[in-house]
Amino acid sequence: MIDEFEKINETERLNFLAEISDMYYELNMTQSEIAAKLSTTRFKVSKLLQEARDKHVVEITISKPHSRVPKLENVLKENFDLKDALVLDNKVFAYEETLNTLGKLGAQYVDNLISENSIIGVLWGKTLLNLIKNLKPKKKLPITAVQIVGAAAKDVTIVDSQELMRNLANTYGGKCKYLYAPLYIDNDYARKALMREPVLSDTLFLANKSDIILTGIGTTDAMFSSSLWANYLERVKQYSLDDLKAVGCIYGRVYNELGEEIDIDINQKVIGIDTSSIRRVNHVIGIAAGKFKAKAILGALRGKYINTLITDDATASKILSLAKIQF
Numbered sequence: 001m002i003d004e005f006e007k008i009n010e011t012e013r014l015n016f017l018a019e020i021s022d023m024y025y026e027l028n029m030t031q032s033e034i035a036a037k038l039s040t041t042r043f044k045v046s047k048l049l050q051e052a053r054d055k056h057v058v059e060i061t062i063s064k065p066h067s068r069v070p071k072l073e074n075v076l077k078e079n080f081d082l083k084d085a086l087v088l089d090n091k092v093f094a095y096e097e098t099l100n101t102l103g104k105l106g107a108q109y110v111d112n113l114i115s116e117n118s119i120i121g122v123l124w125g126k127t128l129l130n131l132i133k134n135l136k137p138k139k140k141l142p143i144t145a146v147q148i149v150g151a152a153a154k155d156v157t158i159v160d161s162q163e164l165m166r167n168l169a170n171t172y173g174g175k176c177k178y179l180y181a182p183l184y185i186d187n188d189y190a191r192k193a194l195m196r197e198p199v200l201s202d203t204l205f206l207a208n209k210s211d212i213i214l215t216g217i218g219t220t221d222a223m224f225s226s227s228l229w230a231n232y233l234e235r236v237k238q239y240s241l242d243d244l245k246a247v248g249c250i251y252g253r254v255y256n257e258l259g260e261e262i263d264i265d266i267n268q269k270v271i272g273i274d275t276s277s278i279r280r281v282n283h284v285i286g287i288a289a290g291k292f293k294a295k296a297i298l299g300a301l302r303g304k305y306i307n308t309l310i311t312d313d314a315t316a317s318k319i320l321s322l323a324k325i326q327f
Contacts, residue, residue, distance in 0.1 A: 259303020
């Protein structure tokens, strides 16, 4: 085909360039090896690889290391008994760019943790979306992404757990295990019966064996950003979230500034594994940024809902200030 290359149509030409590029960039063949395979010269292969770049068949991205703030990382780890903390040195980024850059930082960290047959519990959130979309694994791995609590029914579906799980699994060439249930079921009898159903119980059994959990951290202001939460809005209004000192929501549970689940019935209505099981997972990684989230993150740290935090320096400083910790 190399001799007929100049005669083929544009679509066939691009496909051929993609095949050569795959040999060079994915299979790590040398230009001489490709030339021998195609019965042509190394010079011709070099020209075709350059054409592939010129025509955007191949796009090369250089990932520069992101600056971190070790001092803040160490203070967070020491004061909240964390397994790890990653604090982005963020002096110039606007909020949306901060989330994307934080996602890149988190993706590099998570990719180093993921190994063959890893079981990864996936929650939801915009920051978590940025982490997953920035994953660039060096090789495919037989991982399993598992849903550890029911669907949050986010109005923006790309940030919901099922969509994020699918993207994560596809990135590694792994598989998904969905929990086919809503986040909350009001009727106690129905909820307990449903969780005993084989389809759900098998997923929950696997979820309890997670090696890694990835989650965002929600504020009380964002609690009702989905139509599912809206169904519970009137019930929550009978309580004063301020009086209860509610500051955030994680795994579908609402908690106070001390990290305690508040005395509100929806905390008992969750379909999924319990927080004590979550705390036993080796790597429970929370990724969140923004000073407006500092109270929610602080509560999550105090409640041991996560054991690794990925955030930026402004948020980390606000967390430590709220906790009255010198740094």
